[in-house]
Amino acid sequence: MTSFYSQEELVHLGFKSIGNNVLISKKSSFYGINKICIGNNVRIDDFCIFSTGNGGIEIGNNVHVAAYVSIIGESKITINDYSGISSRVSIYSSNDDYSGEFMSNPTVPSKFTNVFSKDVLISKHVLVGSGSIILPGVTLHEGSVIGALSLVNKDCENFFIYKGNPAKKIVRRSKRLLELEVQFLSSMQSIKSYK
Numbered sequence: 342m343t344s345f346y347s348q349e350e351l352v353h354l355g356f357k358s359i360g361n362n363v364l365i366s367k368k369s370s371f372y373g374i375n376k377i378c379i380g381n382n383v384r385i386d387d388f389c390i391f392s393t394g395n396g397g398i399e400i401g402n403n404v405h406v407a408a409y410v411s412i413i414g415e416s417k418i419t420i421n422d423y424s425g426i427s428s429r430v431s432i433y434s435s436n437d438d439y440s441g442e443f444m445s446n447p448t449v450p451s452k453f454t455n456v457f458s459k460d461v462l463i464s465k466h467v468l469v470g471s472g473s474i475i476l477p478g479v480t481l482h483e484g485s486v487i488g489a490l491s492l493v494n495k496d497c498e499n500f501f502i503y504k505g506n507p508a509k510k511i512v513r514r515s516k517r518l519l520e521l522e523v524q525f526l527s528s529m530q531s532i533k534s535y536k
């Protein structure tokens with residue numbers, strides 16, 4: 342017995358779209374599943390929560406989402422190819438108003454709340470370290486890395502490593518992985534043509 346859904350089970354769960362070679366733990370939870378797109382070669386581990394509103398969630402190819410990750414919000418959340426989301430990361434595309442001028446939480450009708458929602462974009466080759474929080478409206482540009490236990494409330498530049506609360510730019514990251522991506526894709530083409 343496996344703890345991952347079979348491809349046939351995944352098709353019947355009701356995703357907007359589901360790719361090939363996808364491993365999703367049966368211990369994960371999906372809300373608004375008909376607005377969630379998942380690409381090829383994706384792995385989602387135990388106890389992850391995906392809860393989307395009208396914006397949906399889109400996960401590209403070759404993405405890993407580790408255990409206990411929560412991806413939640415009304416606006417769109419996109420995780421592009423070759424990205425890794427480490428355990429206990431929280432990604433929000435919606436946030437309550439904490440000023441005291443409004444009520445909060447989803448049990449209260451929206452006319453009494455002031456929820457802020459804005460798309461979150463996680464670009465290619467991004468890594469988000471364990472326990473980090475990504476807030477609404479943030480773009481993590483290609484190759485950016487977020488150190489463990491960081492709070493990201495602003496966009497992060499291409500190929501820089503960020504860490505802290507709030508996250509600050511620390512050091513430039515190597516771009517060698519882009520050459521490796523080309524080699525990887527070439528090797529995948531060779532395997533396909535061999536078959």
